[in-house]
Amino acid sequence: MMTIRMIAAAALFGFAMAATAQDTMTLQPKTLRTTVSRDVDLRYWLYLPGGYADDTAKKWPLMLFLHGAGERGDDLEKVKKHGPPKLIAAGAHLPFIVVAPQCPADAWWEGTPQVIALAALLDDIQASHRVDPDRVYCTGISMGGYGTWRLACEFPGRFAAVVPICGGGRPFLARAMKDVPAWVFHGAKDPVVPLSESEKMVEALKRAGGTVEFTVYPEALHDSWTETYDNPAVFDWLLKHRRAR
Secondary structure: OHHHHHHHHHHHHHHHHHHHHHHOOOOOOOOOOOOOOOOOOOOEEEEOOOOOOOOOOOOEEEEEEEOOHHHOOOOHHHHHHOHHHHHHHOOOOOOOEEEEEOOOOOOOOOOHHHHHHHHHHHHHHHHHOOEEEEEEEEEEEOHHHHHHHHHHHHOOOOOOEEEEEOOOOOHHHHHHHOOOOEEEEEEOOOOOOOHHHHHHHHHHHHHOOOOEEEEEEOOOOOOOHHHHHOOHHHHHHHHOOOOOO
């Protein structure tokens, strides 16, 4: 019995010593400073407006268009299915430089890797073309609507205005883009992306003091983009806005 007690006492003493040593340890604040690079590979359509080549001093507004999930992959022709690329392919003349990238098949526009890739794409286009940095706009449909919200929240100082269509986002991030005007569109009967997805972002932006217009098509299903892009007032609205300083 004595032996058992001694062993137990020794074990308790060892635990006490370990606890005392543990108690003397402190948290040490550290900072990691490094550069992390990654390859970016995005195929995209580029449209230069009429007159771009005539005036080599003029700077032009730029519109980034983000397609929906159905147009992902490696067939760039699919990007012409909807939105500004469809209008341009049909002969429309838009007063913007238009950039329409294609999302890889296994990715989403709002995912961090694609957000980084889109920012790099904009950097490259702005460095290589005569872009007015105060008139850069973003618009997108469905998955591209989500991407539009995410880009505006991540890089609010980059955009003059955005038009997210039948998308959604993270309401807790909306405050970051309170100085970026938004015109939001959604179909009331959308069976793919519920109307509530846009409603939550609109309400969050309003609470943050942002400037937002919200158009709901009472009878529209998921396709709330055709009517939107067929309306010249949408493009005129974009062009009225310049980046907040």
